[in-house]
Amino acid sequence: MVEMAPRDGLQHEASLVPTAVKIELIERLAHCGLRHIEAASFVSPKWVPQMADGQAVLTGIKRQPGVIYSALTPNLQGLKAALAAGADQVAVFTAASESFCQHNINTSIADSLARFAPLLALAKTHNIAVRGYVSTALDCPYEGPITPAAVARVASALYQLGCTEISLGDTLGTGTPKRVLAMLHAVSQEVPMAQLAVHFHDSYGQALANIYAALEQGIRIIDSSVAGLGGCPYAPGASGNVASEDVVYLLQGLGVHAGVNQDDLVQTGRWISQQLGRHNGSKTGLAWPE
Numbered sequence: 612m613v614e615m616a617p618r619d620g621l622q623h624e625a626s627l628v629p630t631a632v633k634i635e636l637i638e639r640l641a642h643c644g645l646r647h648i649e650a651a652s653f654v655s656p657k658w659v660p661q662m663a664d665g666q667a668v669l670t671g672i673k674r675q676p677g678v679i680y681s682a683l684t685p686n687l688q689g690l691k692a693a694l695a696a697g698a699d700q701v702a703v704f705t706a707a708s709e710s711f712c713q714h715n716i717n718t719s720i721a722d723s724l725a726r727f728a729p730l731l732a733l734a735k736t737h738n739i740a741v742r743g744y745v746s747t748a749l750d751c752p753y754e755g756p757i758t759p760a761a762v763a764r765v766a767s768a769l770y771q772l773g774c775t776e777i778s779l780g781d782t783l784g785t786g787t788p789k790r791v792l793a794m795l796h797a798v799s800q801e802v803p804m805a806q807l808a809v810h811f812h813d814s815y816g817q818a819l820a821n822i823y824a825a826l827e828q829g830i831r832i833i834d835s836s837v838a839g840l841g842g843c844p845y846a847p848g849a850s851g852n853v854a855s856e857d858v859v860y861l862l863q864g865l866g867v868h869a870g871v872n873q874d875d876l877v878q879t880g881r882w883i884s885q886q887l888g889r890h891n892g893s894k895t896g897l898a899w900p901e
């Protein structure tokens with residue numbers, strides 16, 4: 612499981628979340644047993660003000676051994692800042708649709724890939740693994756449905772550039788299992804299944820069904836966010852990520868031990884929902900006994 616709450620979960624919050632709350636959230640998530648936490652984002656603070664304190668967050672956490680604290684980096688400037696802050700891994704991000712790419716990172720897909728090449732080269736000299744995100748892997752808010760072939764092309768390009776893991780983002784949360792399977796089939800012709808991750812938003816309540824389908828297809832890396840926090844500023848109408856508590860519940864039911872303490876995770880989801888004054892987006896979080 613790759614935990615998204617501190618980054619994808621908080622980047623779109625309307626009021627600025629105090630750095631101390633972000634730090635406590637990350638420490639609590641690590642305490643729950645999560646082993647990869649996307650902790651910060653080194654993007655332009657003019658574009659995403661909520662993530663402007665990435666340096667303070669990454670340097671402020673008490674680290675647990677064995678936990679990867681990663682950060683989102685759109686360019687070399689972001690990578691250098693992430694390295695200075697002590698990120699263990701970074702992630703680049705582009706999209707399968709031109710319009711979303713333009714809205715999100717102000718460039719074309721081709722130019723985004725060209726921008727990532729020197730970033731990957733520098734990351735390699737620091738022995739830092741680079742994850743690659745493909746947003747709009749099913750639908751784009753500006754262009755509508757995206758073909759599996761388009762997703763496979765971009766995923767393949769990221770893989771060829773040296774990304775060690777490719778996360779396929781249902782940015783709008785509109786996907787259903789049949790389309791997910793078609794998309795995964797196309798992408799897995801280009802990138803080994805073991806290096807693919809799925810990243811579902813839950814706008815239409817389909818995320819767990821999609822994850823189950825993806826697991827059956829061989830996917831083993833799942834992005835999720837405690838309390839279902841999340842949303843991309845450039846995906847209007849999209850709701851949060853699938854809730855981590857709900858994913859752990861699903862996995863436990865399947866006999867898969869994710870190494871996460873469900874009770875601690877539920878308490879963390881309740882705590883952060885209270886801190887943000889938000890409805891808890893996890894069904895498991897709501898149903899779990901006090």
Ligand SMILES: CC(C)(COP(=O)([O-])OP(=O)([O-])OC[C@H]1O[C@@H](n2cnc3c(N)ncnc32)[C@H](O)[C@@H]1OP(=O)([O-])[O-])[C@@H](O)C(=O)NCCC(=O)NCCSC(=O)C[C@@](C)(O)CC(=O)[O-]
Binds near residue numbers: 656683704810842843
């Ligand atoms: C990519 C840029 C920077 C291009 O933005 P730009 O304006 O085209 O960049 P630029 O190179 O022309 O630079 C303009 C200014 O930004 C600064 N700048 C430039 N780079 C950085 C940096 N790394 N850190 C800090 N500052 C930076 C740079 O220094 C300069 O500052 P100025 O001279 O004007 O004062 C911008 O579009 C941006 O930051 N976009 C980020 C958008 C974002 O964070 N979106 C949300 C994350 S993606 C997501 O949520 C989807 C995902 C991953 O979860 C999967 C899914 O669900 O689909």
